[in-house]
Every structure is written in C-alpha cells, then in structure tokens.
Amino acid sequence: MATVTNAQIKAIPGWFGGLDVPAFRLLLAETAVRLGGDLAELGVYQGKSAVLLGAYLNSGETLTVVDLFGTEASADGNKRENAEQYPNLTRAQFEHAYQRVHGNLPVVIEGYSSSITQYAAAAAHRLVHVDASHLYEHVVTDIESARTLLKPDGSRCLTTTVVATRRGWLRRFGKRREAECAPSCLRLKSYKGYPDHGSNLRV
Numbered sequence: 001m002a003t004v005t006n007a008q009i010k011a012i013p014g015w016f017g018g019l020d021v022p023a024f025r026l027l028l029a030e031t032a033v034r035l036g037g038d039l040a041e042l043g044v045y046q047g048k049s050a051v052l053l054g055a056y057l058n059s060g061e062t063l064t065v066v067d068l069f070g071t072e073a074s075a076d077g078n079k080r081e082n083a084e085q086y087p088n089l090t091r092a093q094f095e096h097a098y099q100r101v102h103g104n105l106p107v108v109i110e111g112y113s114s115s116i117t118q119y120a121a122a123a124a125h126r127l128v129h130v131d132a133s134h135l136y137e138h139v140v141t142d143i144e145s146a147r148t149l150l151k152p153d154g155s156r157c158l159t160t161t162v163v164a165t166r167r168g169w170l171r172r173f174g175k176r177r178e179a180e181c182a183p184s185c186l187r188l189k190s191y192k193g194y195p196d197h198g199s200n201l202r203v
C-alpha cells in the first residue's frame with residue numbers, strides 16, 4: 001500500500017473533505033485487512049478521493065474509475081449540472097493529479113457511470129464510491145451497479161448530492177436506501193430540488 005497524506009488530498013480541487021477523509025481511511029484500511037478485493041469510484045473529478053482509494057490497494061487489487069471528463073451528457077439535468085459544476089474538466093487533469101501522487105494510473109474509463117459494470121468485475125469489490133451524476137435516476141442506477149460489483153460484505157459509499165426531478169423522489173430514495181444500501185457508509189451531503197419540477201425540499 002502507498003501512503004497518501006491529508007495535505008496531498010487537500011491540494012487537489014474538489015469537495016471530498018471534512019469527515020470524508022478519516023471515514024474513508026477507516027473503511028479502506030479495515031476492508032483491506034478483513035475482506036480484500038478491488039475498489040471502484042464513479043465520478044472522480046480531479047482525483048481528490050481517487051488518490052485516497054489508490055493508497056489502500058493491496059498487491060493484485062485493482063482500482064477502476066469512471067467519469068465523463070467533460071464529454072456532454074445526454075440527459076438535460078446531467079448536462080446542466082456538469083456544465084455548471086465541472087466546466088473545463090479534462091481527463092488529463094485527473095490523470096496528472098493521480099500520477100503526481102502515485103506515479104501510476106488506475107483503470108480509467110471515460111464514459112457514463114452506468115458503464116462501470118462492463119469494465120469492473122462483479123462480486124469482486126470491497127468498496128465502491130458513488131459520486132457521479134446527482135440526478136435521482138442516475139444515483140439509483142449507480143447504487144445498483146455498486147451492488148453488482150460488491151462482494152457480499154463490501155461497502156457502498158455515497159458522498160453525493162441527490163437532485164430531485166419529480167415529486168416523491170425523497171420517499172422513494174429513502175425506501176431504496178433502507179432496503180438496498182446496507183451495509184454502507186452513507187453520507188448524503190444535501191438534497192436539492194428544482195422548483196420547476198414541483199419539488200423544493202432541502203434537507
């Protein structure tokens with residue numbers, strides 16, 4: 001395993017911070033010892049959380065990451081969030097940041113997060129970090145992909161923001177979370193609603 005300092009993580013732009021770092025360190029270290037297996041991340045931005053995942057790889061384990069890296073999304077909401085929040089993101093930015101810390105690269109997939117199951121092995125992962133699109137439907141798909149990838153005792157970690165696009169989303173998400181997310185480190189930073197879709201909940 002490599003060592004990645006909190007200062008190295010802090011130097012990379014992004015939103016992964018506060019409790020995320022110690023919580024992930026604990027989960028990654030414990031699963032490395034107790035479970036073993038691959039790691040995956042859906043949504044990397046410039047690599048802030050990916051460099052931490054990469055530090056906890058045992059010999060023979062693989063980290064697979066997926067991101068659109070600036071490719072235009074097809075869904076309007078996804079297109080809008082990417083244009084607003086990640087303008088000018090490139091794959092080279094991520095690869096440069098990751099390589100500066102680790103001297104190598106993980107398996108990098110440029111595409112939709114939903115494609116992860118085509119590239120990463122099913123039932124082989126000990127931890128999957130879900131942090132890509134914020135649209136309800138996409139987050140649900142990503143959680144399901146994580147379930148496909150995980151070993152029975154693996155961890156699904158969400159540090160995402162869920163954006164409401166229609167009424168009833170919170171109830172449905174809550175039910176799904178209860179039914180399908182355990183065991184997980186579940187930290188939903190916020191819920192945002194679009195008033196034009198009739199939902200303006202904020203939690």
Ligand SMILES: C[S@@+](CC[C@H](N)C(=O)[O-])C[C@H]1O[C@@H](n2cnc3c(N)ncnc32)[C@H](O)[C@@H]1O
Pocket residue numbers: 013014015016042043044045046047048049050066067068069070073078082086089111112113114131132133134138
């Ligand atoms: C919140 S950022 C990820 C932050 C990163 N995990 C970190 O901690 O620094 C979300 C990322 O997901 C990517 N993304 C957005 N929609 C996506 C989609 N449908 N499929 C794949 N990646 C997507 C964006 O390009 C962006 O890099």
